[in-house]
Amino acid sequence: MEPTTCLNLNLDPSKHMDDVLLQELRRLSCENKRLTHILTQLCDNYMALQNQLNQLINNTDFEQDPIESRKRKLAHESCTIKFNAECSSITHKDFNSSPKVSKVLVKTEASNNSLYVMDGYQWRKYGQKVTRDNPSPRAYFRCSFAPTCPVKKKVQRSIEDPTILVTTYEGEHNHGRQQAEISLVSKQSENETPKAKGSSPVSSPTTTPTVTLDLVNSGLVENGQKSSIQQFLVQQMATSLTRDPNFTTALATAISGKILEAKW
DNA sequence: CGCTTTTGACCAGCGC
C-alpha cells in the first residue's frame, strides 16, 4: 500500500536526509543567533541598571560615613567588574583567560543551604572561612585523590543571590570521574553533611537536579572541568528535551516514520 | 578503627 504521508518516495533517501539536516542546521543557526541577541540585550540592560545604581550610590555617599561608603563603593566596583567579565565571557567566548582557574555558578533551591556541589568528582573538605565581603562561609575542598590530583575548589554562596553557589576550581584533574551520574546539588542541608567513610557525594537517583546556569566561564572552563561542564550541559539538554512533550511526540513520529521507511 | 568533617589556630601576603 502506498503511504500517503511520504512525499519524497522517488528521491534519493540520502539526499533527502541531507536536505533535512541542512534545514535543521539553518534553523538551529537562526535560533543561536536569536539567543545570542537576547543575551546581549540582557547584558546591556544590566549595564544600564548598574549605571543607575552607580549614580544613586554616588549621590548617597556624600551623606554617609566616608570610610564605609568607600568600602561599599570598592565592593560594588569589584562586583561590576566581575559581572562585566562574566558578560564578556558569555558574549565573546574568551577561552584565553586564566587557564587553570575556573568559576561555576550553581543555582540551588532556596531551602538548600548546603555548600556541597555535586560535579562528579569526590572532594574532601579541609577548611571553612567567613570572608569579609560575604557573610556566608566559604568552604575549601581538595580532590580526594590529593596529593596525586592537585585540584582544589572553593564554594561560597553569592552575596547577591544566596540561592547561587559560586564554585571556583583551581587546577585540572589528572584522573577521570568517580561517578557516571552527575547530579548538581545534594539535597543535604548544612546540618546534615555527607556521611563519612567512603561516602560518595552523589545524591540519590531520585534526586532531581536543580537547574544550573554557568554564567561565568562560558568559555567555559579548562580541560577536565570544561569537559565536566560540557557533559553536564549535554545531560541538561537531554533532560529538558525528554521532558518536553512536543519533543517526545516529534521524536516518536520521526522514529516511527523511519521504521516505516525502512520497511518500504 | 579508619575515614571524614569541623573548627580554632597558624601562616603568609598585602596595605597602611
Next chain:
DNA sequence: GCGCTGGTCAAAAGCG
C-alpha cells in the same frame, strides 16, 4: 611594624 584577610593545618569529634 602592625593589623587585616584569605588560605591552610591539624587536633578533636562524629560516623559506620
